[in-house]
Amino acid sequence: MPAIVDTLSLERHILTTIPLARAMELHVAEYDGHRLALAASGAANVNDKGCAFGGSLASLATLAGWGLICLKLGELGISADVFVQDSTIVYLEPVWDEIVAEAAAAPDESWEHFVSSIRARGRARITIDAEVAAAEGGSVPARITARFVAKRTDQPSPD
């Protein structure tokens, strides 16, 4: 895949290769080097009750975690395929507006360990926590924890 080295190339990569992300009207909202926030249109992601569709929340949060890992690796010049392995999502409240999902490494994870592992073994795993935030107010309508695996593609794995 093309190099993802910043939020612009990440957003372009997602929108050009994942039709559902285009349908969700996804865009990168914020990135500070540790947390990546993706946003999606409220109108494009409604369900039959007029609030956000659960599948959209899960998709946006999963993509936020996936994108965060791609960015961290891309910044270091490491090419890798990143896959989600499993995830758990808890829906707490409806979202009535634009959806924002903010992803960060889980508290017991370390990017240093992840990067040294993929450098040494060609693959590494990391758990990402994501929160779906309401556009207004401080509530957290959904929380997701997802485990990802990254497999280096720019050099053969020593395994």
Place this chain on the structure above:
Amino acid sequence: MPAIVDTLSLERHILTTIPLARAMELHVAEYDGHRLALAASGAANVNDKGCAFGGSLASLATLAGWGLICLKLGELGISADVFVQDSTIVYLEPVWDEIVAEAAAAPDESWEHFVSSIRARGRARITIDAEVAAAEGGSVPARITARFVAKRTDQPSPD
């Protein structure tokens, strides 16, 4: 919401109220009174690797569970809002073709108990298991377990 009494009204309800389901090119594949299978186009749901996007698998499986509950209630003339509370999905293999997600009540659940509970209390919970099936071959590329709550809307809850 309009009465969902059969697979035709279910499919129409989903496609007219959930834009993302239209983008996924979702349709009802099969229903035998206990298991509901929903299908979605391979092309509309690809990711950057050319296989099915994880968010599409999660969305289709969640909708299959939601739709199954709506059908079971609709057949009995019970009007209810059905919400997903939480779900866990495990991604085992990529899907390279049309996606099919088949949902059924979890083994330790009982529709009789669910229906008697919503009749008595105006609300009820049920856990649904769904499998994402490969269009060809017997593999199961993803499994999801989701808990749903249904709240009766055609009469006040006695709570």
